[in-house]
Amino acid sequence: MRRLVVVVALLLGTSCSPGASGEARYELGEFFISGPNTLPEQAGTLTVENTGEFPHTLVVTRPGGGVVAATAVVSPGQTVTIDLELGPGPYQFTCRIVAQGPDGGLVDHYERGMHTKVSVEG
């Protein structure tokens, strides 16, 4: 299997401006991940923006659970970029945050709908 070289850059706060050098853009919100369903190989830098009211993450996994890349927590209104090198194939972009609400119930962002399939085409 082709080995994946993963480079994750964690950029927080004002160190990253929206739209900076991203080839593809993904938006996080309650509770969705919107962006391209297909990406070209060697996608390079993804721009991730949290337009919601809660913190979110973007975790990239292969089918079967292997984690390829992940951002740090993206605060509301924050935009980060993530550099990655993906080989052709299917991937899943998810938010992996589970938080207890004021009423004691768990809010699982992934269960709520923050997952999308992205195909990288060679």
Next chain:
Amino acid sequence: MVSAFCAALAVATAVVAILVQRAAATPIGEGEVFVSDAAQARGTIAESADIDLGVSRARNALGIEAVAVVDSEGTTLTSTSPSMDGASITSPLLMFGVREGRFVAVAGPTEHDIVLDGVTEWQVGSILYQVVSPLDDDTSLLLFYDISELLARRARPSRIESETVQLLGLTAVFAVLGVVVFLGHTRASRRYREMVVESQLLREHSEELRTANIELAEARNRAERALALAEEKIRIRSEFVLMINHELRTPLTSVVTGSRLIRDGDDLTESERRRILDAVIADGTRLQEMIDQILTVARVENQGISYPLRRASTAEVIAALGGIGVEVSETPDPRSNTELLLLTDPKSLSLLVASLVDNARTHGADRVTVSLSFTSDLAPMAEVGEQPENALYITVADDGPGIPEDFVSRVFEKFEKSSFSSGTGLGLYLGRLMVEALQGSLAVETGPEGSRFRIAVPVIASVARVDAA
């Protein structure tokens, strides 16, 4: 009905199967694992006298990357990874959980190396699942998971759930049951339709049979009537033969016997011979009349009868009747100054009246009268011909024994004669033919004191009487 119910059940189970499969495919997060593990870790730590030992036992029991206990400021109090001791949490989200005493899990880069048994398993920045869970009022648990291993362990293979298989099996059972019931119902329905058709055919056949029975009964009635008519004709002809045998043979025998007596009776006196000759002549005349009557009927039936009808006055008719040799009376016309103009053949009319007179005498009447009138009180018990709108009535009345009641309706029929009477049975039948030719009618009324025959002669006009006086 049952098949529809089975189909509904099949659809319902299929829908449930789809829902189950879709639910199985619905992503399920790791929260339940974290909550369960945190609860187990709390229990393990609580059971341990030493918190360091408790943390270690908890990590070993859970098989995760690291377990730590932090205070309310996020500073590590104890940890299975020595690299973390004294360090503080910097993630705002994890710190939110620590400060608020809430459960928080987030996948992301670690802030510390994770050392296990002296080996650095995870370096700073490695992506781990980090979980904060309240331990007590002042401290919280911090659990570290290998996210890839965790997700791989929990990843649902793309497979059909066993519940889905069971439900699809149930769907198939219901579907098969529905099909079986439907086929049975279809077969029963076809059989029912066939029975309906057969019943319809039976009804039609029954109707045809009923119609045929009716036609058969009608044909039988016609045949019975024809048979009765034929039998009646046979009877009449038989009686006619008997009549011929009796009525013709009797005078004939008298003629032959009388003639022989005269031929061979040398010793007869003149008066005796004359009496015998008178009898022979009388019987011969009677024989001749009867033969004439039979021949007349035969001729009329074969050729028809036609009289030279003409305008005739009442006086002419009375004059013609004068030759009959009976008393003729005339009721005065209420219209005294007028005379009726008739349409008739006076000679034929007088012959008809004479035959009626002769018929009355033949049947035992001592006194016969003929009367002309313009009105009539006769109540017909039988009538033939056509009653004219305006008529002159000629009534022949006798004082004979009358006609039997059961015979009077047939008195004008051919060969009909009372068993008590003599004659050919053709007299009144001939009278019927004559009155029809005269365009009048002939009616009869009878009783113990005698009979009355009434001829209606058509009147065509009333004219002023030409009176010599």
